Amino acid sequence: MTSTSWIQRFRTRIVALFALAAVVCFTTVACSGGSSTTEAGPAIAPDLVADYIHTVLAADRTAYTQHVVNRVKTLEGKSKEDGVLPVESTEAWQQTDGVPLPAQMFRLGSEIANESGYFTYNLISPWNINDSQGPKSEFEKEAVEEIVATGEPYKGYQEVGDQAYYSALYPDTAVAEACVSCHNTHPVHLERYPDKVFEMGDVMGGIIINIPVESMPST
Ligand code: HEC
Known part of the structure; x- marks a missing residue:
């Protein structure tokens, strides 16, 4: 082994060591710094998370209304001319072998999802x-009050008990006409909100x- 090749190998090792050190430093800085990152990766703003969740919920609600409830032959006791399925969509679906109304379907899903704790x-x-x-x-x-007045989503933070939420x-x-006619003629609606x-x-x-x-955002 000549002395030159020994020096060359030594140099290569030193350069490799520096390169490794640089990578470690960069990774440490990149992973620890910045308010928009967490241990799990980049954080997503809560209002965007809410928009994502709402998109899925609203899509499922509309799809169930349009492609299931809209196709039944009977809707809460009244026959539907364009119905093709020999089934009734009714509030009393459990007692009558029917299928749930859209709002009930929504609640059945939410009861399962709400148990997840997320x-x-x-x-x-x-x-x-x-x-x-x-x-x-x-x-x-x-x-x-705000969404009824503006027709736009309303977003913010609230504290319920000791827990802070983005809501x-x-x-x-x-x-659809069915939304209006069913609610306006529902016995509970007529009793509670006769003027609405x-x-x-x-x-x-x-x-x-x-x-x-x-936590709640600092003001
Ligand atoms: C055939 C009757 C019927 C139709 C059609 C109907 N609903 Fe409902 N809706 C109900 C009933 C009954 C409830 C309460 C169900 C429950 O126990 O969750 C309800 C619940 C709701 C609620 C939750 C608040 C509440 O009243 O308890 C909203 C909001 C709502 N409906 C909006 C709509 C919209 C919008 C449409 C049309 C896309 C629609 N509904 C179609 C009967 C109907």
């Missing part, structure tokens, strides 16, 4: 037929999504 969602309305679907927290009461309420509107007559395009309530967050 986030919760529900349909709420100031003119609720189901007792458990009225606005409860101060945030929900204000949010419901978003998205309007649920009367997109829904019209096509009205905001009838909203989809509330609550995502737990570490």
Whole structure:
């Protein structure tokens, strides 16, 4: 072995060592710095997460309404001319071998998902037929008023007990004549809100999504 080749090999090793050190330093800085990264990777803003969840919920709600409930021959006791399925969609679906109404289908899904502990969602309305679907927290009461007035989603932070949440309420509107006619003639609606007559395009309530967050934002 000549002395030159020994020096050459030594140099190569030193260069490799520096390269490795540089990579380690870069990785440490990249992974520890910046407010938009977490141990699991880049953080996604909670309002975007809420928008993603809402997109899926609204799509499933519309698909079930259009492609299942819209095809039944009987909707809450009344026959549908364009119905093709010999089945009834009715609030009393469990007692009558029928299929659930869209809002009931939505609630059945939310009851399962809410148990996961990741986030919760529900349909709420100031003119609720189901007792458990009225606005409860101060945030929900204000949010419901806003979406009815503006037709736009309402988003913000709220604290329920010791837990902070990012919450978003998205309007649920009367997109079909059936929404309006069924709610306006429902016995519970007539008893509780005799003066409230829904019209096509009205905001009838909203989809509330609550995502737990570490703490309320500092003001
Ligand atoms: C055939 C009757 C019927 C039709 C059609 C119908 N709903 Fe409902 N809706 C109900 C009933 C009954 C409930 C309560 C169900 C429950 O127990 O969750 C409800 C619940 C809701 C709620 C939650 C608040 C509440 O009242 O408890 C909203 C919001 C809502 N419906 C909007 C709509 C919209 C928008 C449409 C049309 C896309 C629609 N509904 C179509 C009967 C109907």
